Amino acid sequence: MSILVTGGAGYIGSHTVAELLEHGEQVVVVDNLTTGHRGAVDVLQVPFYNVDIRDTEAMVQILRDHEVDTVVHFAANSLVGESVQDPLKYYENNVGATTKLLSAMVQAGVKNIVFSSTAAVYGEPEKSPIEERDRQQPTNPYGDTKLAIEKMLDWSYKAYGLKSIRLRYFNAAGAHPTVPIGEDHRPESHLVPIVLQAALGQREAVSVFGNDYPTPDGTCIRDYIHVMDLASAHRLAVLRLRSEEGGAESFNLGNGSGFSVKEVIEVARKVTGRAIPAVDVARRAGDPASLVASSTQARTMLGWEPQHAELEEIVASAWRWHQAHPNGYGAE
Numbered sequence: 001m002s003i004l005v006t007g008g009a010g011y012i013g014s015h016t017v018a019e020l021l022e023h024g025e026q027v028v029v030v031d032n033l034t035t036g037h038r039g040a041v042d043v044l045q046v047p048f049y050n051v052d053i054r055d056t057e058a059m060v061q062i063l064r065d066h067e068v069d070t071v072v073h074f075a076a077n078s079l080v081g082e083s084v085q086d087p088l089k090y091y092e093n094n095v096g097a098t099t100k101l102l103s104a105m106v107q108a109g110v111k112n113i114v115f116s117s118t119a120a121v122y123g124e125p126e127k128s129p130i131e132e133r134d135r136q137q138p139t140n141p142y143g144d145t146k147l148a149i150e151k152m153l154d155w156s157y158k159a160y161g162l163k164s165i166r167l168r169y170f171n172a173a174g175a176h177p178t179v180p181i182g183e184d185h186r187p188e189s190h191l192v193p194i195v196l197q198a199a200l201g202q203r204e205a206v207s208v209f210g211n212d213y214p215t216p217d218g219t220c221i222r223d224y225i226h227v228m229d230l231a232s233a234h235r236l237a238v239l240r241l242r243s244e245e246g247g248a249e250s251f252n253l254g255n256g257s258g259f260s261v262k263e264v265i266e267v268a269r270k271v272t273g274r275a276i277p278a279v280d281v282a283r284r285a286g287d288p289a290s291l292v293a294s295s296t297q298a299r300t301m302l303g304w305e306p307q308h309a310e311l312e313e314i315v316a317s318a319w320r321w322h323q324a325h326p327n328g329y330g331a332e
């Protein structure tokens with residue numbers, strides 16, 4: 001019995017692979033390396049296929065050869081801004097490719113999938129903290145593709161008995177404490193790595209997008225969650241799917257407390273001991289003022305307990321990776 005991880009060369013995917021391996025699971029990675037890193041799978045020393053999940057024939061073969069019982073599906077495009085500029089790319093790469101992946105699973109008789117979803121399925125929240133049953137009204141194509149896939153999974157459970165757990169991540173950050181893997185997006189758009197690049201002197205300053213939001217200091221509030229806590233939730237989701245429990249379920253993953261952009265920069269100044277210049281600039285289109293998760297359901301139903309909830313610890317682990325790997329996985 002093994003677990004196939006699509007997008008296992010990416011940021012959250014590679015950390016989940018490390019977590020699964022550490023718990024004795026057999027893991028195989030499929031990644032087309034458009035945004036993932038060969039360096040990550042090399043470090044993890046895991047069976048790896050440079051295959052696109054749209055290649056149904058190859059996928060059915062891999063699922064059969066490795067006796068896969070569960071797929072953990074990360075492979076997707078995930079930039080909100082880019083999805084607004086080029087929505088069709090997102091429908092094709094996210095919805096289209098996942099349709100193909102699910103057909104390969106049905107053909108190969110694989111019955112379980114853990115799906116990488118997002119807080120972006122909620123859009124502008126009605127209330128805080130956000131619960132799973134709250135209104136889902138994405139404000140960008142990226143969130144809409146993830147919601148469409150969640151619906152496809154609902155129907156696939158009814159039709160084919162394909163069980164799914166959709167994990168809706170809030171803001172992932174941090175890096176593995178011992179294995180040399182971490183966050184390396186090109187170009188980088190996420191706050192924590194950008195702040196740390198500024199700490200390293202790779203950027204002149206952090207641009208703070210908007211200082212007039214209805215929050216205490218006027219900057220956006222997000223719920224930051226350690227990537228290893230996300231990884232452990234995926235492992236628990238696999239265990240739940242393998243049990244008699246479950247069906248088609250969604251869980252939020254966050255710490256339940258929010259930090260503003262300015263608070264994140266302040267924490268990073270403390271952790272790094274560097275000045276980290278910041279300048280206020282205009283709002284970025286499509287940013288909700290505040291996104292904070294209620295993760296009560298993940299705690300009660302998955303038995304999930306975040307182990308690295310402190311923002312200082314999250315930023316410190318990312319800082320160790322950035323200092324040791326100032327150019328990420330290097331030239332590829």
Ligand code: UFG
Nearest residue numbers: 078118119120170189190191194207208209220261284287
């Ligand atoms: N920010 C800045 N300056 C920067 C980068 C970010 O001020 O240089 C701000 C953003 O405006 C936002 C906050 O920092 O208020 C966090 O931004 P990120 O880009 O790090 O993360 P997002 O909250 O935009 O996005 C994350 C995931 C998405 C997911 C979304 C769900 O990266 O994949 O959460 O809302 F869709």
